[in-house]
Amino acid sequence: MVADGMSVIRTTDLTIGHAGTPLVKGIDVELRAGELVVLLGVNGIGKSTLLRTLAGLLPPLHGSIDILGKRLNGLAAMERARAVSVVLPGRPDAGMMDVRTLVALGRQPWTGHFGRLGPADHAAVDQAMSMMELTDFAVRDLRTLSDGELQRVLIARALAQRTPVLLLDEPTAFLDVVNRLRIMQHLHRVTRELNALVVLSTHDLQSALDLADRVLLVTPGSLWSGTPQRAIQEGRLQDAFRVEGLRFDPASSSFRP
Amino acid sequence: MLALLCALLFVVALLVGTVPIALVDVPAALFDPDGSISSRIVREVRLPGAVTALVAGMGLAVSGILMQTLFRNPLAGPSVLGISSGASLGVALVMLVQPLWSVLPIPRDLWLVLAAFIGGMGVLLLVLLADRRMGNAVSLLIIGLMIGHLCSALISVLQAAGSATALKGYVLWGMGSFSGVGSDRLFWLLVPVCSGVLGAFLLVKPLNALLLGPDQAATLGVSVHRSRRMIMIITGLLAGTVTAFCGPIAFLGLVTPHIARALFRTSDHHRLVPATALIGGALALFCEVLARLPLANGALPLNAVTSLLGAPVVVWILVGAQRWSRTA
Numbered sequence: 203m204v205a206d207g208m209s210v211i212r213t214t215d216l217t218i219g220h221a222g223t224p225l226v227k228g229i230d231v232e233l234r235a236g237e238l239v240v241l242l243g244v245n246g247i248g249k250s251t252l253l254r255t256l257a258g259l260l261p262p263l264h265g266s267i268d269i270l271g272k273r274l275n276g277l278a279a280m281e282r283a284r285a286v287s288v289v290l291p292g293r294p295d296a297g298m299m300d301v302r303t304l305v306a307l308g309r310q311p312w313t314g315h316f317g318r319l320g321p322a323d324h325a326a327v328d329q330a331m332s333m334m335e336l337t338d339f340a341v342r343d344l345r346t347l348s349d350g351e352l353q354r355v356l357i358a359r360a361l362a363q364r365t366p367v368l369l370l371d372e373p374t375a376f377l378d379v380v381n382r383l384r385i386m387q388h389l390h391r392v393t394r395e396l397n398a399l400v401v402l403s404t405h406d407l408q409s410a411l412d413l414a415d416r417v418l419l420v421t422p423g424s425l426w427s428g429t430p431q432r433a434i435q436e437g438r439l440q441d442a443f444r445v446e447g448l449r450f451d452p453a454s455s456s457f458r459p
Numbered sequence: 460m461l462a463l464l465c466a467l468l469f470v471v472a473l474l475v476g477t478v479p480i481a482l483v484d485v486p487a488a489l490f491d492p493d494g495s496i497s498s499r500i501v502r503e504v505r506l507p508g509a510v511t512a513l514v515a516g517m518g519l520a521v522s523g524i525l526m527q528t529l530f531r532n533p534l535a536g537p538s539v540l541g542i543s544s545g546a547s548l549g550v551a552l553v554m555l556v557q558p559l560w561s562v563l564p565i566p567r568d569l570w571l572v573l574a575a576f577i578g579g580m581g582v583l584l585l586v587l588l589a590d591r592r593m594g595n596a597v598s599l600l601i602i603g604l605m606i607g608h609l610c611s612a613l614i615s616v617l618q619a620a621g622s623a624t625a626l627k628g629y630v631l632w633g634m635g636s637f638s639g640v641g642s643d644r645l646f647w648l649l650v651p652v653c654s655g656v657l658g659a660f661l662l663v664k665p666l667n668a669l670l671l672g673p674d675q676a677a678t679l680g681v682s683v684h685r686s687r688r689m690i691m692i693i694t695g696l697l698a699g700t701v702t703a704f705c706g707p708i709a710f711l712g713l714v715t716p717h718i719a720r721a722l723f724r725t726s727d728h729h730r731l732v733p734a735t736a737l738i739g740g741a742l743a744l745f746c747e748v749l750a751r752l753p754l755a756n757g758a759l760p761l762n763a764v765t766s767l768l769g770a771p772v773v774v775w776i777l778v779g780a781q782r783w784s785r786t787a
């Protein structure tokens with residue numbers, strides 16, 4: 203659907219923030235199809251704000267965002283939902299619901315007025331569930347899932363939406379090492395097999411630098427974009443996470459005392 | 460299954476009362492009226508009462524599920540959050556302040572529906588605003604309770620100013636009853652409630668998306684503001700209309716969606732909305748039958764019956780919610 207390496211998101215002199223208070227200014231980045239993009243930065247620096255702005259949940263304070271050549275602000279809610287899927291942080295309290303029903307909610311932008319699923323919708327749900335290794339979970343109640351399992355379900359919901367862009371706000375928070383790596387591997391596969399653009403925020407430096415095609419480093423007031431290698435070589439991480447008494451060790455992709 | 464249960468209870472509701480009617484007499488009374496006492500009781504008292512109970516139960520139950528999804532709170536319901544009280548205030552204005560409704564050439568029942576709708580919607584808006592600021596299930600309940608008290612106090616003021624006959628009518632209405640709507644007034648109950656229930660069916664898709672929270676719903680292409688507005692209007696219409704004709708009925712709206720969820724083990728509104736409507740109808744008929752069981756001192760007040768059944772369920776939900784609560 204989207205050619206390999208094609209520009210999917212382009213921001214022009216973008217300023218993000220809440221209600222007139224700018225957090226990061228002058229963001230000019232171009233993100234491409236098939237890329238795994240990792241958003242890094244200390245807490246409260248504006249990672250979530252950037253993701254929410256790209257998702258259309260917050261208006262840009264200045265500048266513009268184009269998604270597949272169309273201005274994000276100009277898109278109707280339904281068009282936007284067909285271009286960008288979002289996994290927000292936290293555990294949704296959806297009450298009693300089985301896994302497949304939740305994943306199928308991702309089909310809403312494509313279904314009719316009553317949201318009834320057609321054969322194409324069922325196929326998309328099945329594919330999303332098998333990609334996230336959830337086929338055996340179809341009838342499980344959401345409330346019985348572990349955090350790691352639930353995160354895979356939420357990502358499958360976004361995959362079922364079949365959008366060229368997938369945004370995830372801290373999908374690996376509160377997960378143990380194994381589950382964090384597993385989620386990152388799954389997302390990496392999504393970029394390769396579906397040629398989707400995946401943008402996620404995380405505090406897990408190691409797997410981010412191992413798997414990401416591009417790193418977006420949010421520092422106070424500005425944003426740096428480049429490959430993980432450049433981020434390490436140019437000492438960008440050291441600057442972004444300016445912590446007294448810690449130094450970044452490029453060999454292990456982690457901070458050391 | 461549920462429809463069958465509704466039909467069964469509907470027939471039972473025709474039979475039970477101070478004058479028992481034999482099942483064999485019902486078809487004759489309905490389709491071949493001969494002017495006998497039993498045929499007149501069935502046609503003029505039992506039938507409108509049963510229809511009222513069925514429709515009012517559906518309306519309250521559907522308004523309950525809409526509110527629970529709107530507030531994302533299992534304790535939301537028209538009676539506990541003060542919506543019924545707001546509607547009662549509207550009704551009190553119409554019933555106790557006579558000149559208000561006699562100036563304009565509008566049928567009194569339409570006035571009642573309008574006043575109850577506006578009163579109910581007003582409280583719903585207030586509660587929703589309070590919820591935005593607090594976002595806690597139990598404090599929302601307390602806000603609803605306080606608004607309910609406030610409305611009751613205002614109603615007391617109106618009562619003190621009203622005439623004795625108007626007051627008597629209002630007090631009887633306030634006890635809650637499905638029997639007070641004669642066949643001549645049924646129209647004004649049926650039309651708003653049926654359109655409200657129909658409207659809820661049309662909102663099934665955004666309701667499901669809203670289960671994930673407003674932001675996540677927006678990313679699924681739902682226009683959250685519009686959907687919320689529609690849900691509020693339909694809730695006000697349903698709860699307001701039923702309150703206007705049957706009085707403030709306690710618990711039915713809150714409890715029914717929980718029974719539907721427990722039976723179908725899902726929050727999917729595709730199944731939940733019709734199930735809730737049918738269970739609500741059946742439950743209301745059941746309460747109506749219980750209230751009309753011939754006891755020594757005549758009938759029970761309907762609200763006593765619904766509270767007897769409803770209050771324990773709320774406690775059960777609260778205790779259960781504690782177990783499921785997560786800090787997300």
